Ligand SMILES: [Zn+2]
């Protein structure tokens with residue numbers, strides 16, 4: 001496809017499946033690279049949620065690939081057509097590789113609207129129906145470095161019928177072929193890399209067929225769709241991804257959509273996934289939480305004990321309903337339910353007078369300057385800075401996890417890392433002050 | 434603010450106390466150096482030295498109500514050149530409370546702001562935000578909106594909280610009456626504010642590191658204002674605020690009260706005009722001799738997509754900007770204008786809160802830059818010319834100049850046109 005400048009160099013394949021390496025030659029100038037396993041920079045219309053460009057630039061080691069999603073961008077089609085110079089310039093983005101996906105992994109998308117010829121995405125003002133022509137016209141205005149081709153991905157719900165799954169595979173392949181035809185004729189997309197989409201729901205044969213057929217096309221990489229976190233338990237997900245990985249060519253990257261929890265990321269890497277969408281830190285931020293799980297696999301025992309505190313008792317702010325902290329900024333029950341063991345919820349009253357950083361030893365702007373008590377205050381008073389500071393920390397922490405993951409793969413420490421991140425929170429010994 | 438807390442120095446170790454004393458023996462908590470005075474108007478440019486660094490005046494002070502400047506980090510605010518900002522005693526006293534903030538080494542430590550802070554007395558918020566407040570000689574009585582408890586904010590309590598917050602400039606508790614009220618209540622409030630000033634001065638536990646400003650009251654009545662000025666200027670306070678204005682009164686009354694106040698305030702102390710922040714008001718009131726200003730408007734309006742420019746404002750959420758690929762102000766050097774177009778900000782307003790932060794940054798920068806230009810023109814003694822150019826840019830034609838501004842400027846010998 002296009003110029004084939006993107007290259008995947010694998011330095012290590014552990015147990016036949018987990019891949020360690022680097023994608024090189026990325027972007028229009030071919031100057032960027034991205035280590036795998038890795039994750040993309042999640043954005044809303046090119047902006048990392050809550051963060052201005054200058055704040056983003058103060059973070060170290062941000063991913064070199066920025067993800068934008070068509071549901072946000074589709075509403076800007078006319079504007080981008082007028083602008084003519086592509087989305088990166090329109091959004092004032094830094095020097096980055098631009099990847100355009102169909103859906104926002106953090107925004108649930110209603111199903112039941114896709115047809116043989118169309119796929120629907122949901123923007124801020126409602127549904128936008130895309131044909132391949134419209135989809136490709138959009139890509140020409142976006143001028144991404146990578147893009148996911150149009151796909152019928154409505155099979156992630158439970159109990160999707162075999163017939164529907166097969167249809168989704170067929171439609172997605174048909175869309176891919178049409179996209180590729182238009183792509184080859186387009187000057188604007190010269191040099192852009194196409195990611196084909198593997199469908200197949202929870203049916204093994206359909207997964208394999210989708211992977212095999214997609215791999216026959218001239219694509220630069222693969223998106224694995226329909227594995228969203230809520231739709232499938234991890235053992236089935238691992239099994240299906242492993243099967244797909246066996247079919248896919250070794251030399252092209254595999255991007256898993258809709259999975260971001262650290263434990264699931266680890267399992268999926270072991271099944272052969274290279275890339276993830278970076279939306280998980282955003283979801284954690286939105287519920288007022290800070291990532292705090294331990295991923296330190298260095299042999300230094302002092303550092304190994306640095307991770308934070310009990311999350312198991314998290315829900316106990318219900319214990320004391322007559323507390324003196326007003327509830328207007330407080331967690332709604334849905335948020336509480338989705339709090340994972342990898343985070344602490346700063347809305348909890350216990351942090352009201354906790355003057356420690358979010359994570360001891362974290363070098364992010366938030367942790368080097370601010371204390372949990374301040375974050376708690378910002379959350380209960382509904383101040384905008386809460387989202388800014390939590391997002392900074394969560395992005396940095398999550399990137400740190402991915403870099404630990406690569407280190408673990410390089411040094412045969414994946415099992416140790418698994419134990420670290422799953423370490424029960426009540427074993428933590430850190431005391432207040 | 435449920436209880437009076439003693440925290441004037443108890444969080445500091447002895448050592449800290451010693452080094453602080455040393456520092457203070459060199460520099461008192463407030464020094465005002467007049468750099469230049471306009472040869473035509475009452476405008477002046479000063480250097481104000483406060484415990485957390487210098488402040489050049491005239492100065493606009495952004496308002497960070499709850500110990501945060503909306504979505505802007507402390508680093509960003511510092512990067513914009515802000516040397517002093519506000520915190521609100523009423524809000525912070527309620528949440529997280531003075532004890533917690535003093536444990537965090539004051540508001541500076543709590544919000545990690547290295548430069549100067551000014552806190553209000555809490556009285557204004559109470560009267561304007563809380564319905565059930567009652568003012569007696571003792572203080573302002575109100576019901577907590579959070580737990581319904583009855584709370585008394587006395588002058589002593591206000592200062593105690595502000596001592597805990599550790600602000601560089603504290604405001605006295607004053608008896609706030611809406612500027613549209615007339616009659617004996619205004620006089621009562623003025624006299625009470627003088628008595629409360631004395632109680633505040635007596636209550637201040639940190640006169641060596643926290644400056645207490647008096648607030649001139651007297652409504653729109655020139656005689657009452659004058660009486661208040663005469664009384665309050667007898668007290669040895671480090672600075673004066675002009676209060677009780679900017680509350681919906683006629684602009685003609687407003688500027689008369691401002692200029693009356695600056696006529697009688699001591700030259701060697703800073704003058705703070707409370708609650709004023711519109712560009713035209715700032716420029717005119719600098720001409721009338723004010724040094725310091727604060728207002729929530731620039732940051733509040735930013736969150737609704739309104740960007741301040743030398744010719745007024747842009748409502749970025751309006752459709753007309755969807756395909757406008759220029760920056761907010763092509764001549765602005767703020768981080769937002771250097772990076773983003775009106776069209777992108779227009780689009781981002783539908784997708785992410787960062788859009789608000791971008792406009793907040795621009796608006797704060799606009800206010801600070803305006804004041805820097807004002808100062809520079811005073812120093813170079815071309816302030817009247819600056820005012821004329823500013824007004825020409827702000828209004829499409831001279832017949833749209835607000836009458837009060839024309840009159841106010843004429844009173845200090847600046848004729849427009
Ligand atoms: Zn951190």
Ligand SMILES: [Zn+2]
Nearest residue numbers: 765767770795
């Ligand atoms: Zn600007």
